[in-house]
Amino acid sequence: MFIDIVESKISVEDLIERVRNPKAGAIVTFEGTVREESDGIRVDALYYESYREMAIREIESMVNYCVERFNITDAAVVHRIGTVQITEDSVVIAVSAPHRDQAFSACRYIIDQIKERAPIWKRDIIHGAPADWH
DSSP states (O other): OEEEEESSOOOHHHHHHHHOOTTOSEEEEEEEEOOSEETTEEOSEEEEEEOHHHHHHHHHHHHHHHHHHHOOSEEEEEEEOEEEETTSEEEEEEEEESSHHHHHHHHHHHHHHHHHHSOEEEEEEOTTSOOEEO
């Protein structure tokens, strides 16, 4: 298991290699990419803040659940903080498992739970407008 909160670009290839395992027949990745629109408003970028230690613990709990529930082999999760530009990844998840259904289910569970439970907040950066936190 590898979990981190970083201020720099995330290497998808590095996360894939971290979860590669001879017992795994599937590796599924998810890249949460910053788009140019949020709720119908054009954004210049997103800004993320986190309670790092608690976020890592929460994500670790999610991965542990996936080990039990979906029988995954491994998972690597990295979330960015600070300013993330359009088309850059704000979060990357890689999950390995013996079978694809397990890997897909676990990957989806992890991203859904991060959005719901992890103490990570984002703010839209809109040219000439006040900040909008989510």
